Amino acid sequence: MKSNRSMSGRTVYLLLALSAALLLASCAALIGPRDVSFPLAKLQQSVDKRLPFSQRYLGIFEITASRAVLVLPPEQNRLAMNTDVTVALPLLGKSWSGTMAISGILTLDNPHNAVTLAEPKLDSLVLNGLDDSYAAQVTQIGNLLARQLLASLPLYTFKPEDLRYAGVAFMPTRIATRPENLVVTFEPVK
Template sequence: MFRMFRAVTAVTIAAGMTALCGAAYAGYNIWTGEYTFSKAELQTAVDKRFPTTLRYGELVSVKLSHPRLTLDGETNRVITLVDAALTNTILPAPPVNGSLALNSGIRYDATQRAVLLDNPTVDQVQVQGMPQYNEQLKAIGAVVAQQLLKDYPLYTFKPDELKLNGTEIVPGAITVAPDGIRVQVNQK
């Protein structure tokens, strides 16, 4: 009897530890009825998009690198701070370095089964030592935000992740928190 109690206790502890370890990865939480994506997972998803270089006409080349995510729970938005290096492609000159803060909402797209960045805008522009370029970088940043992050998937659900005990579930409300994003799921 004591052996059986120890075995059941060991299995229970192992299951609990597995659940705790699994919390660090995207997964469904049966107690809250939501999927959770950690800030680290979201950062990894955005890292795949960078570095990238965009050209505007034949005049300007913009290299964007080193994205850093901030999750703003108060506004339910994701802020992506990226380093920017602007180069004039006609006149030889050193690049103008700066940074852009791109502010995006979050939405679910049922066709793609994905949580996407939505309606990105430029929040902040900083140009090191050359504030006269802030307006140009802000104009370029508005285009960059749309080209680079609009409808960018942070997570794509696998078909089996949208079934629970044989019943289809659909993502609902999406909540941004400082440590991750939670997606409420509902029965279809």
């Protein structure tokens, strides 16, 4: 008689465990996409870690970028960065200071669970007192600097808690920008 009771107790326990698993699975199926906002300040911190950035080009020009200010133009899915820049010709003892604006397209790098920038480009370069004879070379070097500074820059790496919610695994699928936030849409992994 005792074996029948323990057998029915095991059956009840097994049925309860199976019911709980089915309930969790059905709840997971009901969870849809979710939008998560990441403040511009988090992206700013990531870029600040890379600055100041100095690079020598053609063995002649030395460029230093510092003090970046990030902007998320709405509805463009781009990140714009305005930075102070100094261009120096150490051999000639000349240097110019000014500002540089560069931007890139926000993309999702799912293998690395990160938001990165693609196709960085130089939007403007203004140097105080720059001779016209150097302007073309400096602009070309500014484009190189934009690519080196921003190409594949992980602006934000998703934390494990960003990728799980209510016991369900999520994957980032879309990015949108607001003036002070990056909004990432996460969808359940199927």
